[in-house]
Amino acid sequence: MTNDLDHFVKDGCEALEIKLVRDVEDIENDDISFPPEMCHQVFGENENVFGYTDLKIKLYHTAASLQTYLGISYTDKLDPAKTGGLKPDDIEGCMKKVLAPGYLKNIDLFVSSLEKDKNFTPCGTLKHSFTVTPDDGGDKRTFEVYFSETTTPGFLPYHERLQTFLMWFVDAASYIDVDDDQWTFFTVFEKYQSSEGSIRYATAAYSTVYRYYAYPANTRPRVSQVLTLPPYRKLGICAQMLQAIYSHFMIQPEVRDITVEDPSEDFQRIRDYVDAKNCETLPAFQPAKLRNGFTTEMATQACSKFKINKKQARRIYEILRLKNTNTSDKTEYLAYRLDIKNRLNAPFQKKKLELNRLQKVLKPEEFAATQTAAGLGETQARLSSLYRTLESEYRRVIHRLEHY
Structure with missing residues (x-):
């Protein structure tokens, strides 16, 4: 049968x-x-x-x-x-x-x-416009980014149709609760001229951002869902949309920092590119200072100017330091690798300390039963693998910084 x-x-x-x-x-x-x-x-x-x-x-x-x-x-x-x-x-x-x-x-x-x-106009407030010239040499294209809230007239019925795309392109996606007015939306449209000569719009990408409360009287916007529709990929649209999100929230004094919810590898790469491009303009991230290691000054400037949290600021420091490291200089390159590996090794060192404490309070047979930690050789191999993967990711971001 x-x-x-x-x-x-x-x-x-x-x-x-x-x-x-x-x-x-x-x-x-x-x-x-x-x-x-x-x-x-x-x-x-x-x-x-x-x-x-x-x-x-x-x-x-x-x-x-x-x-x-x-x-x-x-x-x-x-x-x-x-x-x-x-x-x-x-x-x-x-x-x-x-x-x-x-x-x-x-x-x-x-x-x-x-x-x-033909009579459609985007809901919300225009936040950013930009043009793109495709790599294949096609005509220049114009895009606009609009900001909307749950109370924006006409937006929710449109969003109900838009969110359907998540089911086909975002794994483990779920629809948000639009009854919660802390949700905000950024939508990208292509603005083009029809064959009749009229101005028309086409949906290209969108993102949802949730405004979390941060004690005592602050907010912490978190980028949640991000989607660029397939016909509009490889045009740099997501990076432009993310910059528009930053620009919207950066000027709000109550915003502590901007975070991202469980970013995919692709989105993390875009985030790294946008953050690195922004931080390159800050005094604390200039080449001479990068060689001295990650500093409180870097974290402070990244947060105050671009609302970047400390963990992401550290990652951007590592990307920009690699960008400014002469990898042909063995001493300079080794100093960079050791700096990164020391950070990557911190969790292993913390686990080692915890095991040492356990060993002091447990009987030998009890302590032996808790042993799941890898040997020194395996830990070093894992550390080297982590570093190689990280450097490969960083180099992809650097390539984009240097070419776009």
């Missing part, structure tokens, strides 16, 4: 086609389609959809307001009467759990909604 039903199993990521539609012609333009990076949050852990042959799931969004169209097609569907009651998956039921109410299933109604998109 299992082998007979194999042709009814389809990879959800292969079946799902996503589009950001600007004009009617885009509906038939396969070049602008893009697949999800994951779908286990919708179709289950194995990401398969069962019960259909030649399954295609079309998830189209108008580029500006993100009005959504859901189309499901197939050539054959499992008949429970012929399979002992085995039923096909309820595709729309799964999709309905993550889509905003009001999605369309009629393509003609979706085409009509494209007309309304």
